[in-house]
Amino acid sequence: MISNETPVIANSLWSATAAYSSEYPQLVGEQQSDVAVIGAGFTGLSAALHLAEQGLKAVLIDAQHPGWGASGRNGGQINVGLKDGPTGIKTKFGDLWGNRMIRMAGEAADLVFDLIARHGIECDAKRPGWLRAAHTHKTLSELHKLAEDWDNHGGGMIQLDQSEMQRLTGTEAYHGGVLDRRGGVLHPLNYALGLAEAGRRNGVEIFGETPANQITSEAGRFRIETPKGAVISEKVLICTNAYSGDLHLRLSQSVLPVRSVQVATSPLSDNVRQTILPEGNALSDARRLLLYFRQDAEGRFLMGGRGTYNDNSTLKQIERLKRISVELFPQLSGVQWEYEWGGFVALTRDHYPHLHELTPGVMTGLGYNGRGVAIATAMGRVLAKWAAGTKADELEFPVTPLKPLPFSFAKETLVEAEILRLKLLDKLGL
Ligand SMILES: Cc1cc2nc3c(=O)[nH]c(=O)nc-3n(C[C@H](O)[C@H](O)[C@H](O)COP(=O)(O)OP(=O)(O)OC[C@H]3O[C@@H](n4cnc5c(N)ncnc54)[C@H](O)[C@@H]3O)c2cc1C
The missing domain is CATH 3.50.50.60 (FAD/NAD(P)-binding domain)
Known part of the structure; x- marks a missing residue:
């Protein structure tokens, strides 16, 4: 430990x-x-x-x-699926296990929302969907293929072009992406x-x-x-x-335990809040070292990304996350950053x-x-x-x-x- x-x-x-x-x-x-x-x-x-x-x-x-x-x-992003889409899962694990894994991964968010409802857990859970944003044309076509793949295995994702992504995020930075309607957010x-x-x-x-x-x-x-x-x-x-x-x-x-770090602003004013992810979605981009962001229930903006092992590079990553946030959303310039934290994820x-x-x-x-x-x-x-x-x-x-x-x-x-x-x-x- x-x-x-x-x-x-x-x-x-x-x-x-x-x-x-x-x-x-x-x-x-x-x-x-x-x-x-x-x-x-x-x-x-x-x-x-x-x-x-x-x-x-x-x-x-x-x-x-x-x-x-x-x-x-x-x-606190409720994300659905595994590393590959359904077809890739079946190619690696065969039809029998592949189909079971697709069902388990596809329905995992339902399980979370069901537990929350059944046990009356108060954790600001919402289900506006999880955006996966493409930072290149190549990742856009990969994400759209993934959506088609899920369409053939029970569905769940909507393909988005650049203007739809811009409307849902409030930034022009992405070429488009997908909205996974199964996903959501909560206070973890x-x-x-x-x-x-x-x-x-x-x-x-x-x-x-x-x-x-x-x-x-x-x-x-x-x-x-x-x-x-x-x-x-x-x-x-x-x-x-x-x-x-x-x-x-x-x-x-x-x-392999790897640090992931996050930063959060203090609650944003209502008019700034409405310009960033106005429908309350969670977002991850399609980079290998992905960035992920959302707002919390009080309207703080949260940005996260992979850090490394040592404190110096983690501190640099924290500053980088703040810088990228302002590049994506210039209206965040001058806001107060209230929290910086992280933890370890396990890579296989x-x-x-x-x-x-x-x-x-x-x-x-x-x-x-x-x-x-x-x-x-x-x-x-x-x-x-x-x-x-x-x-x-x-x-x-x-x-x-x-x-x-x-x-x-x-x-x-x-x-x-x-x-x-x-x-x-x-x-x-x-
Ligand atoms: C910064 C960050 C951001 C992330 N963002 C997201 C996200 O937005 N969406 C998402 O889906 N996933 C996200 N993840 C990943 C997600 O949080 C983890 O995959 C998940 O929480 C793992 O849960 P776990 O119960 O397996 O492990 P953990 O929650 O890590 O629990 C392990 C527990 O084991 C205990 N322990 C260790 N050794 C012992 C011992 N010997 N005896 C007793 N107890 C012990 C520890 O104290 C710890 O409480 C993120 C992770 C991090 C760190």
């Missing part, structure tokens, strides 16, 4: 405006459970809630508190803490400041050691994503999320490649079904062998090199 988070990225808009308490007691003594869930981000929270809804006893522990990781610090920390509350109401035992230090097995049950106690369980779900640390070294070596080698069985009875889902609000929630449900007894070959997502990344001991260098490569490809428009 990356526990000593640098102050450069520690304090988010979302923690400053959280409506629910994030205080959960530390585990002291032993807790018996059907399933122990380690990590209380969207993956673990959704898994624990779905287990409880199936009548199983789940104990959920987090090293810090629910929503402390990426789930409480992200852009309130969504996470609301899921925790819903879990607690449904019988999930939740503990904060309770890192899992070690997992051992005795007499057919697992024992998860924590600083002041232990969870004893039939099954274990590890939901630590980019914050996986020493608990399972090969697991943390299977993803194939840019798809992964589902693994680490040892019989110990499962994990991770690697959302920076797009996890919807899909991590859906992955949590898959993990819950698996832990509750559904066979691996009947799940909605394929279980694959765990493969540590080569040279993962040199993560920082790998991240810097990968970011340089992507920057170059973006610059060359390739």
Whole structure:
């Protein structure tokens, strides 16, 4: 776990405006459970809630508190889909798994909105759609092909030309793009803490400041050691994503944690507000090192992008995000930037999320490649079904062998090199 988070990225808009308490007691003594869930981000929270809804006893522990990781610090954009469009997914995974994955990814946002409605979670959730903006003619034609591909697999996207994109964004910077009507926005920390509350109401035992230090097995049950106690369980779900640390070294070596950072203004005046994303959409552009922006419920403008490992380059990235915001929307010139923060996303080698069985009875889902609000929630449900007894070959997502990344001991260098490569490809428009 990356526990000593640098102050450069520690304090988010979302923690400053959280409506629910994030205080959960530390585990002291032993807790018996059907399933122990380690990590209380969207993956673990959704898994624990779905287990409880199936009548199983789940104990959920987090090293810090629910929503402390990426789930409480992200852009709050509810994005749908996986790295490739439906045809690409089927080419890689075959028809059987491909179709299941397309359904899971296509319906992941429905699951988020359904959980919010069913459990009365107050997290400013809205569904105006997710814009994907093309910064080149090449990316425009790729996005329009993606929309056609989804049209043949249940639909969801509207193709936009330059003037339609300009109307929806308020900037002439893009050649057009697509509007994915399935997407939306929410307050991510309130969504996470609301899921925790819903879990607690449904019988999930939740503990904060309770890192899992070690997992051992005795007499057919697992024992998860924590600083002041232990969870004893039939099954274990590890939901630590980019914050996986020493608990399972090969697991943390299977993803590359990369910083993503964001900046937010203070609330904009009504007349400026109406000139930027007037219909309240979320937007990501189509760059490899993508930029993403939206407004929050109070009318702050939020801009995010990939950072790197060290604080100096992160600080430069923060300044760059502010500069780009003003280039896109000159009316932001002179506004006060109220918040700067970030967190770690987990990249995988194939840019798809992964589902693994680490040892019989110990499962994990991770690697959302920076797009996890919807899909991590859906992955949590898959993990819950698996832990509750559904066979691996009947799940909605394929279980694959765990493969540590080569040279993962040199993560920082790998991240810097990968970011340089992507920057170059973006610059060359390739
Ligand atoms: C700045 C930023 C912006 C993003 N923007 C978006 C966006 O707009 N839309 C989108 O879809 N996705 C976005 N993402 C990605 C998304 O937030 C993640 O994919 C998602 O939150 C991952 O959820 P998770 O539950 O798997 O992991 P996390 O939320 O990271 O949770 C992992 C948890 O595990 C805990 N933990 C770690 N080790 C231990 C241990 N040993 N014992 C107990 N607990 C442990 C941590 O404390 C942490 O709370 C963004 C990410 C970041 C960082």
